[in-house]
Every structure is written in structure tokens, then in C-alpha cells.
Amino acid sequence: MKVGVLTGGGDAPGLNAAIRAIVKKCEKFGYEVIGIKYGWAGLLELNTMTLKYDEIKGIIHKGGTMIKTSRTNPLKMKDGVKKVSQNFKKLGLDALIAIGGDDTLSVAAALSESGLNVVGVPKTIDYDVPETEFTIGFDTAVNLAMRTIENLQDTAESHDRVFVVEIMGRHAGWIALYSGLAAGADLILIPEEPFNIKDVVNFVKKKTSNKESQAVIIVVAEGALIKDYEGPVTKDANVDQFGHVRLGGIGEFLAKEIEKATGSETRAAVPAHTIRGGPPTAMDRLIPTRYGLAAVDLIKQGKFGHMVALQAGEIVTVHLSKVTGKTKTVSKQLYEEAKIFFE
Numbered sequence: 001m002k003v004g005v006l007t008g009g010g011d012a013p014g015l016n017a018a019i020r021a022i023v024k025k026c027e028k029f030g031y032e033v034i035g036i037k038y039g040w041a042g043l044l045e046l047n048t049m050t051l052k053y054d055e056i057k058g059i060i061h062k063g064g065t066m067i068k069t070s071r072t073n074p075l076k077m078k079d080g081v082k083k084v085s086q087n088f089k090k091l092g093l094d095a096l097i098a099i100g101g102d103d104t105l106s107v108a109a110a111l112s113e114s115g116l117n118v119v120g121v122p123k124t125i126d127y128d129v130p131e132t133e134f135t136i137g138f139d140t141a142v143n144l145a146m147r148t149i150e151n152l153q154d155t156a157e158s159h160d161r162v163f164v165v166e167i168m169g170r171h172a173g174w175i176a177l178y179s180g181l182a183a184g185a186d187l188i189l190i191p192e193e194p195f196n197i198k199d200v201v202n203f204v205k206k207k208t209s210n211k212e213s214q215a216v217i218i219v220v221a222e223g224a225l226i227k228d229y230e231g232p233v234t235k236d237a238n239v240d241q242f243g244h245v246r247l248g249g250i251g252e253f254l255a256k257e258i259e260k261a262t263g264s265e266t267r268a269a270v271p272a273h274t275i276r277g278g279p280p281t282a283m284d285r286l287i288p289t290r291y292g293l294a295a296v297d298l299i300k301q302g303k304f305g306h307m308v309a310l311q312a313g314e315i316v317t318v319h320l321s322k323v324t325g326k327t328k329t330v331s332k333q334l335y336e337e338a339k340i341f342f343e
Contacts, residue, residue, distance in 0.1 A: 008039035008104030012137025013280030021292025120307035132309035145179035156215035166251030169221030180219035
């Protein structure tokens with residue numbers, strides 16, 4: 001049997017751990033593994049590499065993805081699905097493991113519906129794939145974001161300065177909320193809860209009235225929404241092949257508004273892609289390893305059109321139709337719990 005594996009969308013720490021486990025388990029079953037380079041682009045262009053465990057066993061501690069990735073979307077191309085299906089057969093693949101977030105898994109679901117043997121693995125630092133308690137890359141991203149916020153806290157306290165830290169998070173504020181709470185941020189703003197500039201300004205005024213310390217740390221997700229402002233703050237109007245605009249800039253925008261209204265020295269900091277890279281945490285090595293092993297088991301069982309997931313500490317399977325086109329967002333209750341610290 002010949003099994004293909006690809007990683008799509010943004011890179012994330014833990015992808016290599018999953019790839020390593022897939023190759024190891026496949027070799028145990030006597031399967032050949034073909035790495036599809038640059039995500040779906042690799043299937044469109046027949047860009048592949050053979051994967052052998054002895055040659056890749058040392059990749060578990062490395063961030064990124066050894067088989068590269070891209071945001072190519074076959075569904076947006078004329079005859080894209082047809083070409084992918086043809087190349088699937090040209091490569092002699094019996095099954096394909098697609099590792100990615102909603103965009104990648106949406107393509108996987110479409111290909112599965114067209115008759116191809118596809119299995120999904122959830123990956124996204126945004127943690128917004130439903131039906132699972134773990135997505136590859138999230139734990140590392142949260143820890144890196146937390147350290148960044150803590151570092152800025154030292155500077156803020158030394159200078160009595162206000163910092164607005166912009167954290168990745170298009171439609172869901174998981175990274176901002178988790179890292180902000182863990183680092184002891186004063187205020188956290190997320191896409192799920194639109195805010196007023198005036199309320200943020202008043203919050204800063206109240207905090208900086210403290211004679212002992214005027215330092216304030218505000219964490220804002222890049223996709224956070226301002227009330228009475230049309231849509232999220234964006235860098236430009238260009239979109240990728242999945243229709244996503246390039247977000248970013250809300251941190252700088254908010255910092256300028258705060259400084260103008262309060263007179264407090266305010267700086268914006270944007271860790272951006274720095275929280276995507278670097279060595280994965282232990283959890284971003286262990287769970288992806290379990291995912292990789294389970295994905296190969298699904299192939300052996302002939303259970304296609306499903307995604308592996310983590311629920312209550314156990315690896316389970318979820319049909320791709322329950323996952324695609326949906327976003328797991330921060331609940332109102334969880335954000336209300338966090339608000340006790342925003343006083």
C-alpha cells in the first residue's frame with residue numbers, strides 16, 4: 001500500500017512529530033510513504049518525496065514542516081479536484097493523510113466525497129477546529145506568546161508604559177485569551193466580544209491613576225472587532241486562495257488611540273509569526289505522535305472521510321462533515337470568567 005501525507009495552511013510546531021509517527025506506523029504495516037510537498041500544491045504539480053523512518057526519525061524536536069506547506073486551494077481552481085484526483089491515481093496512492101486546519105480539511109472532505117481515500121489530522125495554532133480538544137501547534141504558540149507578554153511586562157513596569165500586544169487569532173481568541181491570562185495581562189480583547197474604544201481608554205485611565213505603577217498590558221487578537229467599525233482592522237484588501245484577508249494592525253491602531261486620549265506613552269508589539277516557529281512543547285510532540293499513529297490505523301481499517309481528534313484524553317475519530325465549515329470559538333462563559341481580572 002502507498003500512503004501520501006501532506007501539510008497544508010500555516011506551519012505549526014508539532015507537524016514533524018505527526019509526520020514521523022505516520023512514517024513509523026506505515027513501515028510497521030509495510031506501507032510506502034510519499035510526502036506531498038507544499039500541501040495541495042504538491043498534488044497539483046506532482047511534487048513529492050519518499051519518506052523513510054531512518055532518515056527522518058530525528059525531526060520530532062523541530063518546528064515547521066519538513067515536507068513544506070502552502071495555502072493552495074484546489075477547490076478555487078478550474079478542474080482542481082479533477083486534477084488532484086488524477087494525480088492521486090498517477091502517484092499510485094491508496095490513501096492520503098491531510099494535516100491542517102479548516103481550509104485543508106475542507107479540501108480533504110471534498111476529495112473524500114469525490115471518492116478518494118482521505119484521512120484528516122487537525123492542525124492550527126488558532127485552536128479553532130471543532131470536535132477536538134487539541135490542535136497541533138496551539139500549545140507551543142500559547143507558551144511562546146505568554147513568554148513574549150511576560151517580557152514586555154518587565155519593560156512596561158520599568159517605564160510606566162502601556163503596551164498593546166497583538167496576537168494571532170482571526171475568528172477565535174484562544175491564543176490571546178490563554179496566553180494573556182497565563183501572563184497576567186490587564187485586559188484581553190478577542191473577536192468573539194466586540195469592544196468600544198472609549199471603554200478601553202477609560203480602563204487605561206483607571207489603571208494609570210495608580211501612583212505606584214502606571215504600567216498596563218493589553219492583549220488583543222488580530223481579528224478583534226471594534227464596535228461601530230466596519231469589519232476587522234486589515235493591512236490590505238488582498239485575499240488568499242481561501243478568501244482570507246490579511247489581518248493585522250489593530251494593535252498599532254489601538255495604541256495610537258490610547259496615547260492620544262490618555263497621554264500615556266503607549267507602544268504596540270506584534271509577535272506575529274514568531275509564535276509559530278521554534279521547538280514544539282512536549283504536548284506538541286506527544287499528541288501529534290498519537291494523531292499520526294491513529295491516522296494510519298484509520299487507513300488500515302478503511303475508515304476514510306474521518307479526522308482523528310482528542311476528546312477527554314482519548315484519541316477518537318470524527319467525520320469530516322462535522323468539522324469543516326465550522327469554527328470553535330471562545331464561549332461567553334469562559335470570557336466572563338476571565339473578566340474578573342480586567343478590573
